Amino acid sequence: MSWTLLRGTLHQRRTSMFWFCFSLAxxxxxxxxxxxxxGADYGQMLENYPQEFLTLFGGNEVSxxxxxxxxxxxxxxxxxxxxxxxxVVLFACKAFSGEIGAGTMELLLAQPIxxxxxxxxxxxxxxxxxxxxxxxxxxxxxIFGPTYDVKLSAEVFWTVFxxxxxxxxxxxxLAMLLSSMxxxxxxxxxxxxxxxxxxxxxxxxANVSEAAEFFDPxxxxxxxxxxKIINGGSADAASWWVYGLLTVxxxxxxxxxxxxxxxx
Amino acid sequence: MDVIQTQGLTKYYxxxxxxxxxxxxxxxxxxxxxxxxxxxxxxxxxxxxxxxxKPTSGEARVLGHKIALDGAAERxxxxxxxxxxxxxxxxxxxxxxxxVAGFRGGRGALADDLIERFEFDPSKKVKELSKGNKQKxxxxxxxxxxxxxxxxxxxxxxxxxxxQESVYDVIDERVAAGRTVFLSxxxxxxxxxxxxxxxxxxxxxxxxxxxxxxxxxxxxxHLEIAFAxxxxxxxxxxxxxxxxxxxxxxxxxxxxxxxxxxxxxxxxIAARQVDxxxxxxxxxxxxxLEFYRGDDSAPDTAEGGEAL
Numbered sequence: 001m002s003w004t005l006l007r008g009t010l011h012q013r014r015t016s017m018f019w020f021c022f023s024l025a026x027x028x029x030x031x032x033x034x035x036x037x038x039g040a041d042y043g044q045m046l047e048n049y050p051q052e053f054l055t056l057f058g059g060n061e062v063s064x065x066x067x068x069x070x071x072x073x074x075x076x077x078x079x080x081x082x083x084x085x086x087x088v089v090l091f092a093c094k095a096f097s098g099e100i101g102a103g104t105m106e107l108l109l110a111q112p113i114x115x116x117x118x119x120x121x122x123x124x125x126x127x128x129x130x131x132x133x134x135x136x137x138x139x140x141x142x143i144f145g146p147t148y149d150v151k152l153s154a155e156v157f158w159t160v161f162x163x164x165x166x167x168x169x170x171x172x173x174l175a176m177l178l179s180s181m182x183x184x185x186x187x188x189x190x191x192x193x194x195x196x197x198x199x200x201x202x203x204x205x206a207n208v209s210e211a212a213e214f215f216d217p218x219x220x221x222x223x224x225x226x227x228k229i230i231n232g233g234s235a236d237a238a239s240w241w242v243y244g245l246l247t248v249x250x251x252x253x254x255x256x257x258x259x260x261x262x263x264x
Numbered sequence: 265m266d267v268i269q270t271q272g273l274t275k276y277y278x279x280x281x282x283x284x285x286x287x288x289x290x291x292x293x294x295x296x297x298x299x300x301x302x303x304x305x306x307x308x309x310x311x312x313x314x315x316x317x318k319p320t321s322g323e324a325r326v327l328g329h330k331i332a333l334d335g336a337a338e339r340x341x342x343x344x345x346x347x348x349x350x351x352x353x354x355x356x357x358x359x360x361x362x363x364v365a366g367f368r369g370g371r372g373a374l375a376d377d378l379i380e381r382f383e384f385d386p387s388k389k390v391k392e393l394s395k396g397n398k399q400k401x402x403x404x405x406x407x408x409x410x411x412x413x414x415x416x417x418x419x420x421x422x423x424x425x426x427x428q429e430s431v432y433d434v435i436d437e438r439v440a441a442g443r444t445v446f447l448s449x450x451x452x453x454x455x456x457x458x459x460x461x462x463x464x465x466x467x468x469x470x471x472x473x474x475x476x477x478x479x480x481x482x483x484x485x486h487l488e489i490a491f492a493x494x495x496x497x498x499x500x501x502x503x504x505x506x507x508x509x510x511x512x513x514x515x516x517x518x519x520x521x522x523x524x525x526x527x528x529x530x531x532x533i534a535a536r537q538v539d540x541x542x543x544x545x546x547x548x549x550x551x552x553l554e555f556y557r558g559d560d561s562a563p564d565t566a567e568g569g570e571a572l
Contacts, residue, residue, distance in 0.1 A: 002366075004367055008366075012352060012355070102350060103350025104350050104351065104352055107351065110314060110339065111339060111367035112337065113336055259334050260334075262318055263317075
């Protein structure tokens, strides 16, 4: 790993990193605040919704009237995934293909640093960014929570934080791998975003139609059930395995691919 | 010792030819001009030498090391200035210099000297710099660590004549200090100014290799002379090395003069009163034609050759 490159990479992403982290912290604070204000009325409000609508958004998996359900439907099950997805896809696409497309990779590779070190350093920077994104999501819930009577046990906090981190790294790892294959950032960004959207739509369809359930085992969104964890349940073992393996395979893959490809 | 060696170096991008069967060597301390029209394979060759592209076949050695995609050791001793300068738009010159220095164990000994000589302001962000100033920054980044081998891909494009001369002076000093320079260019006058040996690449192949003296012997000049009194083509027709003589008017002649034949031509012209004279260096394309004159295997110069 190269400290110079790590510092340079984080320095160049400082603006987007700040705004994504700031937005997540703000969103998390708003959610705990809203839960205190709306929590009591939320269950009553949901009773007026059609059952099919609630099922579409995963109402069979977790009760929306619970705190976990509220956080899942209002934040972690949709908006958080969009924010996190945008953050890691943008970061990943700049890591390799963006720099190749912009021509700055030529300046970097003219320096005495091997391709493998470049790729490994970018992977370390990405992991650091993923940790920051999840810290700025879940730590504010713990900090602001007590003020609004929202309490997550240490076990729940660490479970949802670590699984969220693996989910972030899995999605981002996929984007990193795609980024290492292309010579401009447009295609990997479009493919990674398209896959995330497809997973999300397939997950919703599978909630109301058995015909789409065949897709669940490979659907990355299906394994992300923060509502169940917040309500005191445990994460499925499959979730840890799927996100963990995806992270390892994609991040190792991007190092191998970048070390062997033409850069110009 | 040869600082650069290629043996049958070939690079195809799919079916598109980049460079083909390139065998050449650059000895230590030389200033080697790598001359060719745009699209001829100069940049592809350089990228293969730097390990950015994997050759389709053949191999390249730089400073004794066989080049590999994942190699890095030899690049501590190489300085590279890309033909098309691409830098981080939101960062300053200072940031770039420190960033590159970080990979090389500290700020290069020549950095401040080059900043002063190029009159470059490193406090500005790259997006605020003109094309010429971006080129200056690229030169500083490539040369600051005083590399044993300087690979320059059209290093003076975008620079004004004064700064071009500063670059040539720096190259001269580096060579005097025993460094080797590999200079890619399509500007004949630039190659003439700094190089002592020239390889001419065309359509991906090394078309010729000459020392500078040989190339200068093939130099062509276009003359247009306005005499004060009527003068016909016969006035110069008997001189060796003069061809393409035409009359523009009864007082104006056009001629093409080859190599060292310029001296007797100027002496003959000086025998009459001259109102005006224009001497234009022939394009690289014309030099190529000269190389291939009488050679049946000569490629068609119109192919792939934009005017230089």
